[in-house]
Amino acid sequence: MNNSQRTEFRAHPDGKGWEACELGKELVPEQMESLARWLYDPEVPEEAKMSFLSRWACRGETPKEMAALARELLRDSLPLPIRGFWEGRPIVDTCGTGGGGLCLFNVSTAAMFVCAAAGLVVVKHGNRAVTKRCGSADVLEALGLPVELEPDELVRSLQEIGMGFVYAPKYHPVLARLSGLRRRMGLVGQRSVFHMLGPLLNPARPAVQLVGVFAPEHVTKMVGALRELGCQQAVAVYGIDQEGVGLGEMGTNGEGVLAGLPWEKVALAIKSWAQRRAYHGSAKEVLVSHPEQSARMIEEIFCARQKGFARGLVVVNSALVLLAARQCQSFEEGAEQVEEILDRGLARKKLEDARRFYASVRRSAKNSLELST
16 A cells, blocks of 8 residues: 555544445554544544444454554553563563453452562553453452552562552553543443453563453454564463353363464363362352452462362463463473462462552652652
């Protein structure tokens, strides 16, 4: 396509950006800056944005389109002094897409502590609940941890405890203005590209990511978008429980879809491990209705009081992160590491370390405020 054929995205539905979706053409990167500005523009009616996003979703966003839009949004994000690696070690993120409808306890947030206890550097990107009752920010607060860290506090967090949390609305203030639009679309059951952007927008630009997605057709799409953005080891999963219900995480029966790792080999290993450990179960066993319930379930897993399906989900997904980060040579080896971390209380210790660290951050902030007044 030459420059004379390229036109900027227009605010009206007869613009070329809209036409590209109608005709099945891929939007080019040059259009994404205009698209981002149009979406940000408060003068554009939400109905017009919803209509365009719905049509785009029906046509199907491509990995290149998702990555190009993410680049535009990252340009407007609050910068972090870290990128990809921390002191020579790859930065890891376990952020999923959400948007699956079910409200499981926060498996990926639990995996954050397990992976940090295993020695990985974890910078988790996340938000409050938009399409379910408990987002990662909600459960972290229920666990007694603040989520709105300044960049220097996040760096200190990595130095002190090897992990940190990037609260999406703080680091993407412009994007935060669109949360109402996403929520409104969710209420009418309409998916949009924003349901998939979260894992693509971590300003730490992790080198390793495990992403749980809400539909099987988005697995390879997510891996493709992450690779377009430079993620060195991208893994996306969609698992189902023993009743065939989608989980938005990898399940314990080795069924579903996975991209970024050798799926058949990993699936057999997961199934064998879960059978030996009696980890099979259904989604209804791990549903939560509020953040405190999710936090309680995570702490019970960390204290070895949860031995069934809930623990199995944490073991399986954490082991996949270790495998993606080359912390182990096989799924079985990774699962052994995770089991030991849980049995020895190392994930619980990492949570306690985080509580102590963030308590000191609060004290420092309070003292600074008192000195300035």
